[in-house]
Amino acid sequence: MHERFDDGERPLEQAAMFLRNARRLAVLTGAGISAESGVPTFRGADGLWEGHRIEEVATPEAFQHNPKLVWRFYNQRRTNLKKVAPNPGHLALVELETAIFQPDDFTLITQNVDGLHREAGSRRLLELHGNIRRVRCTQCHDRLEVGLEQLAELPSCSKCRGLLRPDIVWFHEALPDDVWEEAALATAMCDVFMVVGTSAVVYPAAGLIHAAKRAGSKVIEINIARSDATDIADVCLLGPSGAILPALVRRLREAA
Numbered sequence: 001m002h003e004r005f006d007d008g009e010r011p012l013e014q015a016a017m018f019l020r021n022a023r024r025l026a027v028l029t030g031a032g033i034s035a036e037s038g039v040p041t042f043r044g045a046d047g048l049w050e051g052h053r054i055e056e057v058a059t060p061e062a063f064q065h066n067p068k069l070v071w072r073f074y075n076q077r078r079t080n081l082k083k084v085a086p087n088p089g090h091l092a093l094v095e096l097e098t099a100i101f102q103p104d105d106f107t108l109i110t111q112n113v114d115g116l117h118r119e120a121g122s123r124r125l126l127e128l129h130g131n132i133r134r135v136r137c138t139q140c141h142d143r144l145e146v147g148l149e150q151l152a153e154l155p156s157c158s159k160c161r162g163l164l165r166p167d168i169v170w171f172h173e174a175l176p177d178d179v180w181e182e183a184a185l186a187t188a189m190c191d192v193f194m195v196v197g198t199s200a201v202v203y204p205a206a207g208l209i210h211a212a213k214r215a216g217s218k219v220i221e222i223n224i225a226r227s228d229a230t231d232i233a234d235v236c237l238l239g240p241s242g243a244i245l246p247a248l249v250r251r252l253r254e255a256a
């Protein structure tokens with residue numbers, strides 16, 4: 001069976017060539033890689049939650065004014081995640097890490113909070129925006145893995161009774177320093193930077209793409225539509241990541 005690439009096979013071969021010539025690879029993923037698992041993206045046609053834009057429910061201000069609304073949003077998303085599993089795009093990235101690149105030469109940087117890369121088996125993984133399966137206390141800052149079980153309307157800390165919040169980076173909040181530093185380092189060191197399923201509009205994550213380009217890396221984009229990364233990419237593979245990533249891995253394996 002042949003996958004359909006909008007511009008034929010040429011971009012796929014060019015991307016494969018960049019990867020064959022690369023020692024270090026860094027990959028930045030966004031919501032698009034989980035779309036084929038059934039997780040809605042943020043800025044698509046269905047990007048609203050009960051009429052709210054993400055910017056209205058994913059801020060510390062929203063949590064301060066209406067923590068019940070914000071917790072309802074996250075509890076609903078956590079429940080929906082129980083029904084989803086990693087797709088062939090997630091699995092192809094695991095194969096790139098474990099079968100094609102050396103373990104220390106591959107870094108997966110994700111903006112996603114759904115935990116699907118970890119579930120798929122990715123090892124060197126940097127979660128820039130946190131993880132929806134974790135909470136932290138607004139008072140004592142304790143962090144806790146809670147999985148996807150339904151939490152109370154307003155869950156509280158078992159140590160200090162403080163209000164718990166999702167361990168996620170909301171708008172106007174800083175990214176965790178250690179994770180960000182590792183992501184910036186992997187970006188500076190890589191030969192190829194691959195951008196998968198992100199609109200590339202949210203900073204500082206999107207800034208990594210520009211930093212990679214400035215540092216001289218080849219940039220490969222995989223997306224079903226144009227994004228803010230398209231004009232700086234050296235090659236764009238237009239199509240669903242669940243088909244394109246496995247096709248790319250197959251091509252690299254054939255050549256090996």
Ligand code: BJW
Pocket residue numbers: 029030031032033035036041042043044054058111112113129168169170171172173174175196197198199200201202203204222223224225226227239240241242
């Ligand atoms: C497929 C596909 C398939 C679909 N295959 N592809 C003006 C200019 C610049 C910056 C700012 C500004 N005003 C404000 C800011 C800062 C702000 C920001 O960037 N805003 C922009 C929106 C303008 N950034 C922040 O606030 C950040 N913090 C910060 O700057 O702090 C400063 C600070 C420093 C020191 C101290 C204190 C503060 C934090 C940003 C955190 C973002 N968090 C979110 C919410 C997480 C909560 C949650 O999940 O509930 O993270 S926002 C949301 O967007 C989420 C995502 O990770 C992130 C990125 O979205 P993504 O992944 O790109 O998804 P989409 O939907 O946009 O795109 C999907 C793509 O997939 C599309 O391109 C599709 O075509 C494609 N696709 N199916 C392949 N099958």
Ligand code: ZN
Pocket residue numbers: 137138139140141142157158159160161162
């Ligand atoms: Zn506490």
